[in-house]
Amino acid sequence: MDWGAEAERRLTEIAACSEATEGVTRLPFTPEHAAANDLIRAWMEQAGLAVHLDAAGTLVGRKAGPEGTPTLLMGSHQDSVRNGGRYDGIMGVALACLAVERLSADRAALPFGIEVLAFADEEGVRFPTALMGPRALAGTLDPGVFDLTDREGIRLGAALDAFGGDADAALTLARDPRRTLGFLEVHIEQGPVLEDDNLALGVVTGICGIERNRVRFAGETGHAGTVPMQGRRDALVAASRFVAAVHDAACDQSDLRATVGTLDLHPDVVNAIPDRAELTLEIRAPEDTDRTGFAARARAEGSRIAAASGVSFEMDRTYAQPAVPCSAPLRKALAKAAAARVGRACLLSSGATHDTSAMADLCPVAMLFLRCREGASHSPREFARAEDMGLAVEVLAEALRGLPARPV
Structure with a gap:
């Protein structure tokens, strides 16, 4: 399969799950979110993952590992800013699903479980809060956020419950760090460094x-x-x-x-x-x-x-x-796989906050950046090349092959 072309096809299709605006406007717990989840569910199932919606509104695709082994988490967010682009957040979900599908196609048996996570709300556009999904998993979710309201006066807790989540149960989702191998997120760079260096991929050293x-x-x-x-x-x-x-x-x-x-x-x-x-x-x-x-x-x-x-x-x-340093072993696995594909691994920091920053309260974290044209982000001008996305799928799959079944 041409993994990059398939990624572009999926991102084009899911971009239509949007309010009728320029670019993409997809807010959490809306009909557009529900339509996007239908597509993401299909991606996860095609990768051989068992899918469920957790109490915080995160769509979770899981493939269990050998008994007693920890789980590696991957993914990003499905929501967008108003009049945003087709790649920020959702690309990380699409590429994670494709990486798992790539491994399944090779009948690769990993010594740990895998979950792909599509978080509901990272941008904080509809409600004056953000990162609810990862904070629930990390055990840092503030119960007070459920009383926050959107422009129409709808409570976040009520919107979540109506969507199929459970505000009360969301406070009980905290994962066991001892059972969590790490979290990997793929994201467009949102800056010009990789493009200026003519590099497709970069490994993040930490979040500012x-x-x-x-x-x-x-x-x-x-x-x-x-x-x-x-x-x-x-x-x-x-x-x-x-x-x-x-x-x-x-x-x-x-x-x-x-x-x-x-x-x-x-x-x-x-x-x-x-x-x-x-x-x-x-x-x-x-x-x-x-x-x-x-x-x-x-x-x-x-x-x-x-x-x-x-x-x-x-x-x-x-x-x-505070700054969030990325895990040295996870960085090393990504850098080794990237160097094998593109000749060298560019190391760079992230000046933007991501789901990764909240997941760092649970487990070791790492990020893989893709170059984006002119560094454009949070805009309809967002663009990542299909061939770069294909490389990212291969790098992510290869990095997973190289990880041991132990906390890193």
Whole structure:
């Protein structure tokens, strides 16, 4: 079988399970989700997996291993952002199913069980939460999420129950880490590194830690036409110098990302000097020490700029998520298989959060990235080559052959 062509066919077919919008819009616990699950169920059954929907809405395809052996988990999410693409998330489900089918075609007997997981909600678009499926398996699911509502006022718990899940039972799904070999996720890179290096595949070293900070500069307002330029206490000027300094510092630090994503001004009128500028600073890095060190550097630079500008400065961390390192043995298995197929294995970190980040609370994790055209993601412009997907199926199957039946 041409595994890449089959992957493209399946992804084209399931892209039609969408609201009538540009691109793909498939939200959890909707008719579009149900239609997608019908197709995914068929993929799983064709791979020889026994299929069921778990209490958290995850579609699970299982093939038991020899008695007493642990289970290797694979998969990703079926949902999309609004007006998203055909590859983010769902490609990882399709390729995992094809890898199992590839092994079955070779009558390969693995020394462990396999499950392919199609999680219901990773994006957090319909409800103000995300990663419910993997968090249920990891035992980290907050029961309070079931009271969250969507735009129509529908409770998440009610939507899950109506879909065939069970909000109460979802809190009892935690797997035994001793019985779980690991979790593998295949995903488009969502960036340009692989394409720039002309490489089809990359092995992820870890998922970046994230922190978000609220930054505030406060000065003094005045009439734009009467206050002299010299001596102004302009909060926006100070903030702009801070933004530029943070950007330049991040450019000098490999693998670190720093982004000012929002900016609010007061009084925010055309003819007055801003006396307050509030902004957000998000920092991502694969090493938590690099992230926290950069935050300290940004805080010191903000204080220096404020003092020189005659304004005050505050910077408070509002959110933090630790980095998730990928398992060395799982990485090694993927890298060895990738090198055999494409000549060398590119190692890179993930700046985006994935289902893998929540599964890391349960078991060792690893990710295989595929190049995507122009790094486009969360957009109808998403595109991955059929031949690259075919390579990923072969690499994933070969990596599974090389794994031992013991925790890694």
